[in-house]
Amino acid sequence: MENKLSLDCLKPKDRCIIKEILMNGALSQRLLDMGFLRGTQLEIIRNAPFSDPLEVKIRGSHISLRHDEAKLLVVEKL
Amino acid sequence: MNLKFTIALTGQPNAGKSTLFNALTGSRQFIANYPGVTVEKKTGVYKFQDDKYTVIDLPGTYSLTAYSLEERVARAVILDEKPHLVVHVMDASNLSRSLSFTFQLMELGCRVLIALNMIDVAKARGINIDVEAFERKIGLKVVPVIANKNKGVDQLKQQIAQACCEKQNQKSPPSEKMTIDYGPQMESVIEQIEKTLSQMEDLHALSLRWLAVKFLENDREVEELISGKKCRNSILAKELGDN
Numbered sequence A: 001m002e003n004k005l006s007l008d009c010l011k012p013k014d015r016c017i018i019k020e021i022l023m024n025g026a027l028s029q030r031l032l033d034m035g036f037l038r039g040t041q042l043e044i045i046r047n048a049p050f051s052d053p054l055e056v057k058i059r060g061s062h063i064s065l066r067h068d069e070a071k072l073l074v075v076e077k078l
Numbered sequence B: 001m002n003l004k005f006t007i008a009l010t011g012q013p014n015a016g017k018s019t020l021f022n023a024l025t026g027s028r029q030f031i032a033n034y035p036g037v038t039v040e041k042k043t044g045v046y047k048f049q050d051d052k053y054t055v056i057d058l059p060g061t062y063s064l065t066a067y068s069l070e071e072r073v074a075r076a077v078i079l080d081e082k083p084h085l086v087v088h089v090m091d092a093s094n095l096s097r098s099l100s101f102t103f104q105l106m107e108l109g110c111r112v113l114i115a116l117n118m119i120d121v122a123k124a125r126g127i128n129i130d131v132e133a134f135e136r137k138i139g140l141k142v143v144p145v146i147a148n149k150n151k152g153v154d155q156l157k158q159q160i161a162q163a164c165c166e167k168q169n170q171k172s173p174p175s176e177k178m179t180i181d182y183g184p185q186m187e188s189v190i191e192q193i194e195k196t197l198s199q200m201e202d203l204h205a206l207s208l209r210w211l212a213v214k215f216l217e218n219d220r221e222v223e224e225l226i227s228g229k230k231c232r233n234s235i236l237a238k239e240l241g242d243n
Helices: A026-033 B017-025 B069-080 B092-107 B119-124 B131-138 B153-168 B184-197 B208-216 B220-227 B232-242
Strands: A004-006 A015-021 A041-047 A054-058 A061-065 A073-077 B004-011 B030-033 B040-048 B051-057 B085-091 B112-117 B141-144
Touching: A015 A026, A026 B092, B004 B017, B004 B069, B004 B092, B004 B153, B017 B040, B017 B051, B017 B085, B017 B112, B017 B153, B040 B153, B051 B153, B085 B092, B085 B153, B092 B112, B092 B119, B092 B208, B112 B131, B112 B153, B131 B141, B141 B153, B184 B208, B208 B220
Parallel strands: B004 B051, B004 B085, B085 B112, B112 B141
Antiparallel strands: A004 A073, A015 A041, A015 A073, A041 A054, A054 A061, B030 B040, B040 B051
């Protein structure tokens, strides 16, 4: 259970569940719109060269996030 | 009968709004700039059973908050021009992401019809949607279409006509609309804010529940709308103090 990390610490092929979203305003709204809700499962697809951005798969869609944004997503690794 | 109706096409980017717009209106559309902003609002016209339908093609948005320009435009058109019907163009292959938008439209208090687009793409991905069950659950009319192949467009026009006529005759939609339950704590605050807002007569054209929810979300435009009458802090202090 005590396996909480920020999303930017994970590696490709890792799967995790969103535990907390540490942001508010426009950014959190956009992520909510994209289906980033607490309890949602996602998978890391890859890091771009020089590691930014980060591509994840969530609810059947591929979405790219900046590392700065991924840092604010607390997840539990599966 | 020669009636005139206005309908608005809304939905997320890439759901096929403009494709459906062209399928509905043919080549008779023109492009107009919406005043004050750079985002375009396209309108077009079609005739169906002697009635004239003006279609507004809104910019694609992921939700209806005040955070981005296109969302403010889409929202302003829905609130200010009060179309008879709002058609939510939905990507059938990505329902879970689309549904939150449907609920935002319903919360806004407008009459909504769902055009379930790209059902062929969904099927190819192994997604089969039970349209009748979907309609029953959500309490809205759902019309499956394949806009780029012109399939389902006539049925859609038929359903649009029916919904507009019901609106004309002040009939309520056939089934009970679904509302989001935000849980007992939130609901009691929403109810109290609604009560306060109901005393402000010039807000009555809007859904008070929607205003209350947006107010709690710190929506800037809604705050400004309300603050003309009463400042945010005093409302919140009152609502939270009562709790």
